[in-house]
Amino acid sequence: MSLVSGLTQLKLSSMEIAGSLGRSRRDFLRDASGLVLGSSLGGSSAFLQGQTQQKKRKVVVVTFGGGARDQETFAPEGQVNISHMLHELAPRSTFFTQMMNKGILGHYVATASLATGVYETLNNFSAVPPGHPTVFEYFRKDLKRPLSNTWVIAPSNGFNRIGESEERGYGPGSGARVILPKHLLKAASSGSSADLKHLLLDSYETPLYTPHLGGGEIELQQLDAILKLSVADFMSHARSVSSPDELSMYIAKRLMREQSPSLLWITMHDIDIAHSGAYSLYVEAIQRTDRLCADLWRAIESDPEYAGNTTLFILPDFGRDADMEAGGNGFQHHRTGDTASRTTWMMALGAGIREGVIYDRPVQSIDLVPTLGAMMGFSAKLSQGQLIRELL
Numbered sequence: 081m082s083l084v085s086g087l088t089q090l091k092l093s094s095m096e097i098a099g100s101l102g103r104s105r106r107d108f109l110r111d112a113s114g115l116v117l118g119s120s121l122g123g124s125s126a127f128l129q130g131q132t133q134q135k136k137r138k139v140v141v142v143t144f145g146g147g148a149r150d151q152e153t154f155a156p157e158g159q160v161n162i163s164h165m166l167h168e169l170a171p172r173s174t175f176f177t178q179m180m181n182k183g184i185l186g187h188y189v190a191t192a193s194l195a196t197g198v199y200e201t202l203n204n205f206s207a208v209p210p211g212h213p214t215v216f217e218y219f220r221k222d223l224k225r226p227l228s229n230t231w232v233i234a235p236s237n238g239f240n241r242i243g244e245s246e247e248r249g250y251g252p253g254s255g256a257r258v259i260l261p262k263h264l265l266k267a268a269s270s271g272s273s274a275d276l277k278h279l280l281l282d283s284y285e286t287p288l289y290t291p292h293l294g295g296g297e298i299e300l301q302q303l304d305a306i307l308k309l310s311v312a313d314f315m316s317h318a319r320s321v322s323s324p325d326e327l328s329m330y331i332a333k334r335l336m337r338e339q340s341p342s343l344l345w346i347t348m349h350d351i352d353i354a355h356s357g358a359y360s361l362y363v364e365a366i367q368r369t370d371r372l373c374a375d376l377w378r379a380i381e382s383d384p385e386y387a388g389n390t391t392l393f394i395l396p397d398f399g400r401d402a403d404m405e406a407g408g409n410g411f412q413h414h415r416t417g418d419t420a421s422r423t424t425w426m427m428a429l430g431a432g433i434r435e436g437v438i439y440d441r442p443v444q445s446i447d448l449v450p451t452l453g454a455m456m457g458f459s460a461k462l463s464q465g466q467l468i469r470e471l472l
């Protein structure tokens with residue numbers, strides 16, 4: 081029985097729907113990429129042992145931003161849009177088919193939840209810090225890492241506080257620095273931004289929302305010091321890219337080369353253009369995000385600071401609605417909070433990760449941070465997630 085006919089014939093519980101989505105993804109992946117189902121948690125993944133290696137360990141997290149449905153990604157009719165992930169990345173990855181987000185489905189609050197390991201309840205459209213310590217704070221405090229060792233590249237000015245909480249013992253000055261490419265672009269192009277409109281739109285949901293900045297974001301004059309990039313070169317590159325995520329990826333690669341952060345977090349967001357209702361732009365954004373993820377993996381593998389000691393995580397912040405009924409919004413939004421919009425996936429590849437394995441068991445968005453802690457050697461004390469033992 082297919083999911084859709086199941087839905088119309090009987091009221092399935094959300095757990096059953098989530099399970100069915102996960103199993104479909106697993107079958108699609110096995111057909112397309114030849115992955116096998118993981119069954120045992122036995123044995124360690126022969127991971128880096130010892131201090132020296134642990135010191136070199138790097139993690140890059142990419143959110144496959146803004147939510148895409150299976151119809152345009154893992155389902156047979158969508159696979160053409162994610163050919164890089166399916167054929168280049170999935171065969172090298174451990175893949176979780178059911179990553180559940182049980183929190184609020186707004187992009188900033190969901191990303192903050194991913195970064196703290198707690199379902200945050202902050203107002204999605206306000207410039208407030210996450211309510212609990214972030215992975216960046218745990219990482220720096222326990223491993224005694226300098227400010228330059230962890231960075232966030234975020235798509236929207238509304239993410240400017242994502243780098244650190246206000247929690248006692250952590251908080252201001254102890255988290256990650258945040259780069260907001262759109263903010264930099266706006267500052268660099270003031271007065272002559274007409275040709276850059278497609279890169280400057282800050283939010284696809286509330287285009288008029290302009291948060292007041294005041295977090296740890298870097299400013300234009302620091303481009304040169306941090307990225308060895310002149311404003312003129314930055315502008316000329318911006319004019320050559322087609323989307324904000326392309327600009328973010330350019331900054332990410334530059335940052336890897338100049339600062340070699342050990343914990344790098346990149347939030348992509350192009351796919352959220354689906355809110356505009358333009359299906360072709362939504363699909364194009366999925367294809368671009370797929371290409372950028374593979375591109376990033378190649379950059380990791382070709383950089384001596386990263387090759388062989390880096391684990392890459394790719395996961396959506398959440399999904400999109402699946403209400404295909406008349407009056408529903410189809411691919412466009414994530415406002416119903418239905419099971420499809422909460423059931424996503426996660427791919428991990430690189431150092432310490434078993435290749436070509438799929439796990440069906442449900443994991444949660446908040447499980448990422450404690451798992452990163454176990455991998456890198458810090459304790460995410462206040463996170464509420466569980467360890468994903470299949471990755472350890």
Ligand SMILES: [Zn+2]
Pocket residue numbers: 146187284285352355414
């Ligand atoms: Zn959205």
